[in-house]
Structures are given as structure tokens and as C-alpha cells.
Amino acid sequence: xxxxxxxxxxxxxxxxxxxxxxxxxKSGHDTVSWxxxxxxxxxxxxxxxxxxxxxxxxxxxxxxxxxxxxxYSSELNVNALLLGDSALYLCASSWNGALHSGAxxxxxxxxxxLTVL
Amino acid sequence: xxxxxxxxxxxxxxxGAIASLNCTYSDxxxxxxxxxxxxxxxxxxxxxxxxxxxxxxxxxxTAQLNKASQYVSLLIRDSQPSDSATYLCAVNxxxxxxxxxxFGKGTMLLVSP
Numbered sequence: 001x002x003x004x005x006x007x008x009x010x011x012x013x014x015x016x017x018x019x020x021x022x023x024x025x026k027s028g029h030d031t032v033s034w035x036x037x038x039x040x041x042x043x044x045x046x047x048x049x050x051x052x053x054x055x056x057x058x059x060x061x062x063x064x065x066x067x068x069x070x071x072y073s074s075e076l077n078v079n080a081l082l083l084g085d086s087a088l089y090l091c092a093s094s095w096n097g098a099l100h101s102g103a104x105x106x107x108x109x110x111x112x113x114l115t116v117l
Numbered sequence: 118x119x120x121x122x123x124x125x126x127x128x129x130x131x132x133g134a135i136a137s138l139n140c141t142y143s144d145x146x147x148x149x150x151x152x153x154x155x156x157x158x159x160x161x162x163x164x165x166x167x168x169x170x171x172x173x174x175x176x177x178x179t180a181q182l183n184k185a186s187q188y189v190s191l192l193i194r195d196s197q198p199s200d201s202a203t204y205l206c207a208v209n210x211x212x213x214x215x216x217x218x219x220f221g222k223g224t225m226l227l228v229s230p
Contacts, residue, residue, distance in 0.1 A: 033217065042121075042205055042220035043161065056217055090160055092218075105151070106207075106218055108160040 002027060004093050004109035012115045013081050021076040021112045025093030032074040033106065034066060035090040043090055049074050050096055078114075086116045119144045119210050123221035131229055136193040138224050140206030143187070149209035149216075150182055150189045155223065156202045165191060196228045 005024045013019050025032055031050045035043035045058035049068035068074045072093075078085055092106035120143045130136045138152075149168055153161035167173045167180040167189065179192040189208075193200055203223040210219050 035220075040125075040222075042123075042222045045217050045219065048217060058217075088160075105163060105166060108162070111160045 004029075004091055004107050006089075006091050006109035006112050008112055009110065010113045010115075012117060014117050015081055015083060017081050017116075018077065018079045019081060019114060021078075021089050021091075021114075022073065023075070023091030023093075023109060024073045025091075026107045029093035029095050029107070030072050031094045031096045032068060032072065033092045033094070034074070034076045035092060036060070037088040037090055037111075039087075046076070081116045083116050086114060088113050119219055121206055121208050121219050121221040123204075123206050123224050125222055125224060127225040127227045129227045129229065130196050132196060132198060134196050134228075136196045136200070136226055136228070138191040138193075138204050138206075138226065140189045140191075140208075140221055141187055142189070142206075142208045142219075144208065144210045144219075145184075145187065147184075147187075147208045147210055150180070151207040151209075151218065152178075152180060152191045153205040153207060153220075154202045155205055161205055193226075196226075198228045198230050201226055201228045 007022045033048040034046040037043045046060050048056040052068045063079045065077045088111045090111045091109045122141045152165040154164050155161045165180040167182045173180045177194045181190045203225045205223045206221040207218045209216050
């Protein structure tokens with residue numbers, strides 16, 4: 001049973017460029033959340049997608065956008081990259097039924113490490 | 118601002134000792150609490166979840182929850198060098214009716230042989 005898969009694993013961009021990160025959720029999961037983890041910090045919630053819509057967003061600027069596809073996979077796009085966007089980007093999937101019960105157990109992918117030069 | 122607070126450490130313990138990791142949270146309405154372990158350069162992995170006041174044991178790990186004090190802790194008995202990692206406390210908080218996990222900054226645990 002495949003877990004959460006993310007691509008690419010590593011990438012290097014320069015300031016001002018745009019990046020797209022991809023995520024396939026664990027089988028049976030229908031909700032995708034994206035987190036940003038800077039070095040030495042805990043994961044910070046970016047946004048959550050369910051039924052192809054963004055239904056919850058953290059304190060991140062509009063440069064961060066996303067999409068969810070009918071097969072539940074998701075993309076995270078970041079425009080006009082800044083040096084401060086360098087981080088590990090984590091995709092986490094869960095089952096919406098668990099969210100309503102409060103269980104909300106997230107399964108994380110291995111992450112995409114973005115370096116902005 | 119709904120927050121989760123952890124001591125960043127590092128917490129250093131000798132092999133075989135008990136490691137005690139602590140976490141406080143600001144949202145009184147929180148119902149679900151999780152501990153994730155994160156090895157350097159890797160993604161977080163779930164090790165414990167707790168939903169009710171009291172203790173929950175799983176092998177060498179015990180999670181403790183006190184909702185009145187807004188406090189959750191993780192005890193690791195018979196600590197091993199392989200337990201050396203950053204431990205992230207996560208709390209399920211409701212915003213606009215939807216639940217999201219809010220993480221603390223993590224506590225680094227170092228277990229020396």
C-alpha cells in the first residue's frame with residue numbers, strides 16, 4: 001500500500017522564479033494538507049484541499065496557491081520566490097471522515113526540499 | 118493566535134533513562150493531540166495520539182493529557198540512542214469549522230550510549 005508520495009525531492013530555484021510541487025495521497029485518503037517547515041522550526045500549515053477546493057488556509061501570502069485533482073492528488077505552486085521560501089515542503093493526507101471525528105491523523109510524505117538562491 | 122509551545126531543547130538523557138517531553142497549547146476547545154517523531158532530514162512520523170484526559174501507553178511510550186491545564190506530555194522509557202530525534206507535538210484545532218493540525222517547534226532529544 002503506497003503511502004504519500006511527493007515530487008521532486010530536491011530542487012533549487014532563484015529568486016523571482018516559480019515552483020510547482022506535487023503530491024499523491026495515501027490510498028483511501030481524500031484530503032491533502034500542505035505544510036512548510038523551515039530549518040529548526042515545526043511544520044507551518046499552508047492550506048488544505050478537499051473535493052478539489054481549498055477549504056482552509058494558514059497565514060501565507062497569495063503567492064502560495066494550490067490545486068487538487070479528481071484523483072485526490074494535489075499541487076502546491078509558489079510564485080515570485082523569495083529567499084525565505086527555502087524550506088522543506090510537506091504534503092500530508094488524511095481521510096475527511098476522520099477530520100469530522102476529530103481524529104485527523106495525518107500521514108506525511110517524504111517532503112520536497114526547496115532551496116532559493 | 119492559536120499556539121502550541123514546546124521547549125526546543127536539546128534534552129539530553131543517558132541510554133536506559135526516562136525522557137520526558139512537554140507541550141502546552143492555547144486552544145481550550147482542542148480535542149485531539151498527537152506526537153510525531155522526526156529524524157534529521159526526514160518527514161514526521163506519528164508515534165502517539167491521545168484524545169482523553171489521562172495516560173495512554175504504547176510499548177515504551179506513554180502520552181499524558183490534562184485538558185484543564187492545557188498540557189500534554191510524552192514519556193519514553195528505557196531510552197535508546199535510536200530515539201534521538203526531534204519530537205513534535207501537534208494539536209487538532211478547529212478554524213472556521215474545519216480541523217487542522219497545529220505543530221509546536223519540536224523538542225530535540227539526544228540519547229547518549
